[in-house]
Amino acid sequence: MAVPTPDETILGLLAYQAQHGYQLLDTFQNPTQLGAVWHMSTSQIYAVLKRLEQQGWIQGQSVDVDDAPPRIEYRLSAPGQQRLDQWLNDPQPSASIRRVRVEFLSRLYIAHLLKHPAQALIARQRAACEVEHARLMTQREQSDSSIGGLALELHIAQIEAILQWINRCETRVYPPTHA
Amino acid sequence: MAVPTPDETILGLLAYQAQHGYQLLDTFQNPTQLGAVWHMSTSQIYAVLKRLEQQGWIQGQSVDVDDAPPRIEYRLSAPGQQRLDQWLNDPQPSASIRRVRVEFLSRLYIAHLLKHPAQALIARQRAACEVEHARLMTQREQSDSSIGGLALELHIAQIEAILQWINRCETRVYPPTHA
């Protein structure tokens, strides 16, 4: 899976409370919530839900309400909860620019929602980025001035920006206590 | 088209010299060439070539060689050349993180290959990123501390890293003359 998928994020939302597709859609379209991170079309939400149910991580149940069409409410199963914990505690989060933006932010969002401590999560992400940074720095030594060299410089600049942002991000989530 | 496509880059490669799919594949898999920027599978190259031919931007001709299977050599058509020029001189290049990484680097690569002056191209990319940066800064003022706020901070950090990189990139392509 090279590209981040919303799967675990949806597990997190369902861990917070059982929901149906349309409701999830709202969360992903509100720019002050996950809309700031993912762009998801209607059908994609439902496709993910179907996939998660097939995996056995969630299960849906049709619910009749009296002022709207019937809906399918999904709730997390035990294996789903396990998968979610695994994701939140991923010891080696990806350090790819794209995935930090999408996956790490989602992890933070879900952790906050579930009152899951975020500090360890942030620390692991920083560690992963530092490792990647070191790797790129050794690569830099044998780099030429080709397009590959430019790409490498850009990549390094982006990772460094992320590392600085993570530090600020941490003080924002856990503000230093005043003396 | 939200996601960058290799279409114009391939036009550029064919403008440099007529080629067949397998040959292009090499360029995209060599990490010192475009392999540093794009990841393309076999079938994707051929799919793009088919699409470009349908658009009328390139035309293929089967060529028999005596020490290998016959190949289809593609060359740029006049409309293709026009499209390529348009792309190289795009007055408003995208400032999205992903597209700068992929599309701008490709433009630089192709410009270098075709001995097309890069200075204007770099200037336009910088301008686009500065506009985007300004836009994000005004957004920052009305930003809250939600996930959207964090995402915004990250986005700003990334754009700033890109702007600094572009400056270094420029002095690398056009080194300042020694006094």
Add this chain to the structure above:
DNA sequence: ATAGGGCTATTCTAAGATGGAATAGCTGCT
């Protein structure tokens, strides 16, 4: 010779993603 191994070069195929239209239940208004 010829069968196989290893290149070059392209096509095929099946699975998955995507956006948007279509469907369908429900309420309230005219």
Add this chain to the structure above:
DNA sequence: AGCAGCTATTCCATCTTAGAATAGCCCTAT
């Protein structure tokens, strides 16, 4: 009743994508 407009889901046609399959060509070993 009929229609507009909201909620909720499914359907569909199209496009990607990775990898397997096909196939021409050369060389070497038997």
